[in-house]
């Protein structure tokens with residue numbers, strides 16, 4: 001039931017009666033309706049000054065006249081106050097409408113099919129080979145994962161891409177270092193850490209002995225030329241890195257449909273360089289091939305270096321083309337830190353200059369930096385927090401809290417994992433993505449305040465009420481949900497579908513995270529103020545229905561941002 005539209009129609013009919021001949025369209029009236037800031041002023045308000053010009057009457061006169069002509073069973077009452085016509089929807093009817101619709105839709109409540117037949121490619125996480133997965137990768141991984149789930153919920157076909165950073169001379173150096181000082185077993189055991197050690201040693205020794213650099217370059221050339229030994233080692237480095245990363249992805253519940261990264265585009269760069277040439281966009285600049293973007297207020301984008309090598313940008317251009325040809329996407333989202341704002345502006349401008357109209361759906365979904373307990377992270381200064389360590393620590397801390405608060409809980413370990421990891425994910429997705437954030441244990445793992453554990457706890461609390469109530473087959477009396485606490489919960493549940501769509505249109509999963517907190521707060525207020533297990537069975541059934549739908553909606557909101565809420569905690 002669309003109350004806004006129903007009220008708009010009602011207002012139009014009253015207009016006909018009060019001011020014959022001065023008809024307005026229901027759509028226009030619906031557009032004029034406002035939501036009063038305070039529910040005591042009604043659920044909807046029509047500001048009549050918007051009509052006073054056409055009717056040549058003062059707003060209070062209009063609102064009085066309309067009020068006298070309004071009649072509708074779904075309205076509890078209508079008030080005319082200082083030129084505003086305030087509508088009070090019948091609360092029992094509103095509660096019934098919202099709750100029954102959500103109940104019927106079940107876990108699909110809020111979903112849609114507006115994306116049917118459309119494809120979204122999402123480039124997220126996109127880690128670099130032979131580097132460890134650290135806290136700085138949390139945002140891209142979880143924002144991307146959330147967008148993937150949200151788009152899917154709206155019926156889109158999604159392609160999750162981990163655009164691996166697996167190309168560049170550093171991999172030649174790594175092979176050289178490995179051949180000189182490494183051995184298979186140690187790298188197998190130590191994983192990425194061992195590879196990093198080899199690389200650091202290489203860089204240090206190359207300072208003394210520049211011949212090493214030549215050797216590194218030669219090995220990279222060998223990768224490029226497809227030398228079997230070089231490829232074998234290089235691919236093995238990738239396997240080891242991904243095995244390390246997969247442990248983290250498993251903890252976070254994150255998956256990808258493709259790992260086509262930079263090396264995948266190696267043999268596709270010549271094609272796009274040709275495209276640039278044919279479009280007359282390439283210019284020579286000190287031996288390099290560039291696209292001049294001065295006219296657009298940007299530095300040139302380099303596509304071929306003076307030594308003939310291609311760049312990150314060249315491979316990204318090849319990737320856009322490949323993704324278009326392979327997936328025929330409607331949208332292609334790049335979840336990458338704001339440090340790369342310029343890169344993506346230049347890249348998208350280049351596709352525009354190429355006349356690649358289909359690339360209009362590309363969007364850079366940027367985000368801010370993460371610091372840890374007030375400290376900026378820096379690889380160079382060794383201040384680095386690995387994601388795997390952070391998650392494990394969080395699980396341990398959650399386990400300790402459970403041990404203290406509910407020692408008798410079943411599957412403590414499993415629940416601790418859900419809470420510990422959920423707390424970190426929630427923290428990463430709580431603020432608007434462009435904000436820099438500082439991770440602190442106090443804010444992430446607190447059971448009070450705007451945190452994941454708080455929302456998860458509320459979900460479990462609702463579950464416990466429902467278990468305690470058992471079966472209740474009395475018909476619900478929805479008039480028992482007329483109080484402001486219940487109504488506030490219902491309004492939020494009603495707003496869930498729109499919130500999801502707003503999150504998509506702004507590529508902002510944090511809107512759903514915030515929504516989950518608002519709903520949890522409203523539900524807790526209801527829980528404290530209203531007696532759910534009332535002796536009046538009709539009232540009890542209605543409040544249990546509200547509890548069930550609030551729980552279902554919190555669960556889904558968390559699920560959409562990649563968090564699994566435990567049943568008990």
Ligand code: ARG
Nearest residue numbers: 123126127128163165316336
């Ligand atoms: N590996 C890159 C980095 O760590 C991010 C890649 C993002 N995706 C892309 N298509 N450029 O900076």
